[in-house]
Amino acid sequence: MMHLNLLRLGACRVPSRLMSTKSTSVEINDKTGVAILSMCRPPVNSQNVQFLRDLKSSIYEIENNKSRGLILTSANSNVFSAGLDILEMYNADKEQLGTLWTELQNVWIALYGSGLPTAAAINGHAPAGGCLLATACEYRAMLPNCVIGLNETQLGIIAPKWLMSGYQNILPQRLAERALTQGRLFTTEEALKAGLIDEIVNSKEEALEKCLNFIGTFAKVNPLARSLTKLQFRAANIKEFEKIRQKDVEDFVSLASRPEVQKVMGDYLENLKKKSKK
Numbered sequence: 001m002m003h004l005n006l007l008r009l010g011a012c013r014v015p016s017r018l019m020s021t022k023s024t025s026v027e028i029n030d031k032t033g034v035a036i037l038s039m040c041r042p043p044v045n046s047q048n049v050q051f052l053r054d055l056k057s058s059i060y061e062i063e064n065n066k067s068r069g070l071i072l073t074s075a076n077s078n079v080f081s082a083g084l085d086i087l088e089m090y091n092a093d094k095e096q097l098g099t100l101w102t103e104l105q106n107v108w109i110a111l112y113g114s115g116l117p118t119a120a121a122i123n124g125h126a127p128a129g130g131c132l133l134a135t136a137c138e139y140r141a142m143l144p145n146c147v148i149g150l151n152e153t154q155l156g157i158i159a160p161k162w163l164m165s166g167y168q169n170i171l172p173q174r175l176a177e178r179a180l181t182q183g184r185l186f187t188t189e190e191a192l193k194a195g196l197i198d199e200i201v202n203s204k205e206e207a208l209e210k211c212l213n214f215i216g217t218f219a220k221v222n223p224l225a226r227s228l229t230k231l232q233f234r235a236a237n238i239k240e241f242e243k244i245r246q247k248d249v250e251d252f253v254s255l256a257s258r259p260e261v262q263k264v265m266g267d268y269l270e271n272l273k274k275k276s277k278k
């Protein structure tokens with residue numbers, strides 16, 4: 001209840017500090033000390049190099065400002081994030097592909113490896129890279145009638161191991177393996193049943209409130225002890241990722257630049273465009 005009141009106050013009277021980049025905005029409530037990081041790259045927060053760089057710098061800024069927690073959400077009305085910007089992968093040269101993948105890795109490690117309590121207010125669809133961001137957080141509240149999941153195999157591509165880490169943290173192995181091999185996109189209701197999200201909420205405000213309450217559960221826990229404990233759970237995945245990081249970029253570039261993969265991307269984009277014109 002106390003957190004709810006603080007959140008309400010935050011909307012009007014409590015002073016808050018604002019920081020922003022081209023495609024993100026951050027509001028840190030001075031009373032709660034919690035930062036709300038909003039992704040704002042219309043129409044669907046697709047992840048291009050600039051967006052990923054903005055996201056990374058906002059995450060580190062929040063971490064360095066000693067905020068009490070980070071809530072990730074979207075400024076768009078029905079999409080949390082549509083994942084990697086396919087326009088930026090289609091007809092791109094190897095250097096551009098390598099840069100895009102490196103920036104995706106950078107954002108993932110910044111969020112997954114953050115010592116702060118992190119929560120995702122998923123106020124829209126979260127396929128692929130959108131799911132990656134949500135599952136890098138520790139808690140998820142999501143609006144109904146949306147989808148979330150790692151759909152890579154449906155696109156004929158393979159999610160590398162680090163990209164699966166969020167799933168592996170959250171879902172039982174058998175379920176994670178099945179969902180990843182199927183490239184399954186879960187509806188909000190299915191995601192709750194599977195344990196991929198923690199709560200279904202009726203509005204973005206309620207999602208933010210639930211996230212704030214989650215972060216509030218650590219109010220009496222020593223922050224350093226909390227952070228080190230969290231990172232002990234994530235250390236094996238992080239270590240594994242650091243070992244293969246460069247090779248992973250090379251593998252991505254080699255896969256994404258293949259003519260048959262480029263053709264899949266072109267067809268996929270065309271279908272997306274046809275669908276959006278209907």
Ligand SMILES: CCCCCCCC/C=C\C=C\CC(=O)SCCNC(=O)CCNC(=O)[C@H](O)C(C)(C)COP(=O)(O)OP(=O)(O)OC[C@H]1O[C@@H](n2cnc3c(N)ncnc32)[C@H](O)[C@@H]1OP(=O)(O)O
Pocket residue numbers: 043044046078079081082083084085086087089125127128129130151152155157158159252255256261264265268269272273274275276277
């Ligand atoms: C596709 C092959 C990739 C091959 C890569 C090789 C190896 C990579 C290995 C792993 C990488 C995986 C990470 C990824 O993130 S790949 C991206 C996968 N993303 C998706 O499959 C989501 C696609 N989008 C949607 O399903 C919908 O847009 C949705 C998010 C559900 C929102 O639906 P809706 O609100 O109805 O909006 P529209 O579909 O009408 O879209 C509005 C405009 O936005 C454009 N759009 C949508 N998604 C993307 C995207 N990911 N990249 C670029 N542009 C996107 C869409 O075309 C519409 O544009 P316009 O208005 O100009 O027609």
